[in-house]
Amino acid sequence: MTNKVTIKSTKEPVRLRVKNLANGVQSLYLDCYVDGKRSYEFLKLYLIPEKGAMAKAQNEATLQAANAIKMTRILEITNNKAGLKNTSLKAKQTLADWMETFKKKQAQKGIKDQKLIHKTINVLTKYNINIPLNKIDRQYCIGFMSFLKNDYRTRSGKQVQTFTIISYMSCLRNALNTAVREDIISENPINKLSVQDKIKVPESKREFLTIDELKKVEETENPHKHIKQAFLFACYCGLRYSDIRQLRWKDLIKDGDQWRLNKLMQKTGTPIYLPISKKAIGWLPEKGNMSDECLIFPKLPREICTKIYITPWMEAAGISKPITFHCSRHTFGTMMLTLGVDLYTVSKLLGHTKVETTQIYAKIINKKKDDAVSLIDDAFSDMEF
DSSP, X not given: OOOOOOOOOOOOSEEEEEEEOGGGOEEEEEEEEETTEEEEEEEEEEEOOOOSHHHHHHXXXXXXXXXXXXXXXXXXXXXXXXXXXXXXXXXXXXXXXXXXXXXXXXXXXTOSOHHHHHHHHHHHXXXXXOSBGGGOOHHHHHHHHHIIIIIOOOTTSOOOOHHHHHHHHHHHHHHHHHHHHXXXXXXXXGGGOOTTTSOOOOOOOXXXXXXXXXXXXXXXXXXXXXXXXXXXXXXXXXXXXXXXXXXXXXXXXXXXXXXXXXXXXXXXXXXXXXXXXXXHHTTSOOOTTOOTTSBSSTTOOOGGGTHHXXXXXXXXXXXXXXXXXXXXXXXXXXXXXXXXXXXHHHHHHHTOSOHHHHHHHHHHHHHHHXXXXXXXXXXXXXXXO
């Protein structure tokens, strides 16, 4: 008589849960319970109210992505408990070999970061790129940052800017994250750096047009009509230049009285389905006999070349700020917040993946409020209280 073998079922260590937000939106997060300790991982993925087929399809895609992350986390936990990670020959390969592999992988995906990876490899070579992957730790990362800040010099003998250092560290972090996802190393040491360890990002100044300035720009002639139309369209919808340049008539859909934009964003690769104001639609050129496949703004040059058309136009409108085409996006963000639209909605309209990115615009608005209130003090400065 053979003994009956029973397999004890175990609960999943990771569960997908939802958190209710405003306007019926739900935030997806992972509830992880391992070795008696509970932790949460917010995925920055959101389910939206299903008011149509498009919203339902978007939610299905979002859930698929969330469940894929969940299964990856379960596999990572299972492998760690079995001691399967960080022991293979792959983990003993040098950072130099892995960076070349990472570069090829990114190229195959069509991700346009080859130049940055090449520069990062050159800088790592001058530091220590022959270290095995499984020997890279927190101290190595801190040492690399210190090398960039204090010792490394460009060909012209200058120190690198803070944003350049952040770019190099971001490239290395992405490479190591890829190694983690492919089970080559168990964790990314850069993710263990404390706030004090990391390079502080200097807060950039975001130029934008106020509503009154925008009206002046509208009233000012620009001999390059396609530039004026594209710029003002961007001011009223918030699209990036790369998306406007690739915008086709088929991307615009009329839903009753409301125009909507259905497009894949060039920078992030994420789909957007956004309402477009009548004011924005009013700045589109005439379609005429063009087909739906035609570009809406076929004559737009590369973004770097638009400055020669925009600067004299702004000067003619009496605007002294250094306005570029990208400032149209800043104008839209600050205008929405000024008109009372909430931060979360503005982040969705701009296609931001993180609300933190949109908070920069909120800081601009708060500064304007502070300046406005200070006018009271200035007006009554000669009076005693």
